[in-house]
Amino acid sequence: MAPEDRLETDGGTATGTAFGRVSRRKDVAFRYLTLSAALVGIVSLAVLLANVAVDAVGWLTWDFLTRQPSLRDPHEAGFYPALLGSIALMLLIALVTFPLGVGAAIYLEEYASDGPLTRFIQINIANLAGVPSVVYGLLGLGLFVSLLDLGFGTLIVAGFTVSLLILPIVIISAQEAIRAVPDSLRQASYGMGATKWQTIRNVVLPRAMPGILTGTILALGRAIGETAPLIMIGAPTVVFGAPNSLFSKISAMPLQIYTWADQPQLEFQYGVVAAGVVTLLVVLLSINSVAILIRNRYQRRTGQ
């Protein structure tokens, strides 16, 4: 078949057959249908975000960020303990998940042979990533609160629980980063007489670090939005101070938002909560932009 014939039917030009024209119309309609489907989610989210941003105006003040919470007077409600609780929680989670996640990824990518045990660990990690967060909350309640007696809703229990929750995500992304390091670099290092550990420490890890950091930071972004596990481990919904030890009871931004959203007054629902949501999203956005910055800087460097 000559190429022109194919183009004619495919393009449905004026000289095309009736069949060609109908197909072409259907084709164009389908293209717009798929494009609008791709935009549905983005547009709905944009509309909702615009709504919440408008509602937050006047409520999101410096006072709001530095005051204690209130459940009676919306004009007195503040976000300070929840904000600091979330930050403390995130630091603890980062300290726990980074070494554990990177360690597991190094083992799976550099040491483990492709046996049934490795495959079992791999499937297990993929499945853990899909376990509902509320179930992790029960794990925290059963293991850290009941069995180890670390206290209801303490910083350490919340930190450990959410760490276990995001660990699979950290491991999977660190594995991808380590896998992306070219094997020639490892071979060169061995050729110089380096041991396996020296190769990992001096060649593989520095090269994989931007990818590992990006993945870990994105996982921390997910951790900061987690609410259900904190409810299950009995984290108090309202706390009137910043955490000062691992055994302080803490609240967190999403938990505080959940409590306020439950209040019947409209000033809470449309004002205070909106201010809380905007704060949470701004913190989340800042965290994610750090991840994107790291990724971009790294991409530029390898591009040179």
Add this chain to the structure above:
Amino acid sequence: MSEHDFAHDGVRTARGAAFRYLFALCALLSIATTAAIVFTLLYDAVDFFGAVGPAEFLLGTQWSPTNEHTFGVLPLISGTLTITIGSAIVALPIGLLTAIYLSEYATERRRAYLKPAIEVLAGVPTVVYGYFALVYVTPALDTFLPIGTFNALSASIMVGIMIIPMVSSLSEDAMSAVPDSLRQASYGLGATKFTVSTSVVVPAALSGIFSSFILALSRAIGETMIVAIAAGQTPRLLDLTDPAGMFLDSVQTMTAAMVQIGQSDVVGQGVEYQSLFAVGLTLFVITFAMNLVSEWVASRYREVYQ
């Protein structure tokens, strides 16, 4: 060569071996996590089933742990099913069409912007989605539907929006893995892009697409905050004579029931507290099975084209 060098080698080897075991421990922690989940869930669930009985739990049609001490999980499963079906109606077609657009129609440039933008949907905290559903979506629906303050419909819509990226990303991966020769052959026969997408690419990627559907539905079943905030706390059995009413009024899912018990004062012992773990175990078994099936379906498809 001095002896010193050999000694140094020994230290290096020992250190290398130590790190190897350290890293292996980190990897084994994931198995320990799964074991700990199963153990903690079973530990209290076993006591619960001693007091209530598995048949009463699994077949009971009344869920009222605090007032009437009835522990039938069916109303909760029914509520979960309602939300899952609702969110599937939103997310599966939209996600699949999005994947077709990204994989077959979008230019490289447009995909570079659209894909991360769609993935943002999965990164929004679910408590925020729940708040959106309660405060913006429900009042908007209320203008033309006889809808309750807490209802399954707006919760379903929000859960659906949340899981769109899961469907679109994984389906797109599956479609991109379809060899280009199949497309070229079809174009060579005079097919349009519509025909190529719907009759060649989608069927060829079907197992990957199914796998993404199952995974997304598993996520919808486990979703907690959106349903706890927007769908309410009314455990109800699915009324087959009035399926629409199920969406317009409040329902309670398994996850929302867990949040409700978790927030109440039933700490430590007691059947109510233990029922938390029985419901958690049910949820864990359902989602874990779905994740395994999704993995299995996806791996079948990987074998075909690699």
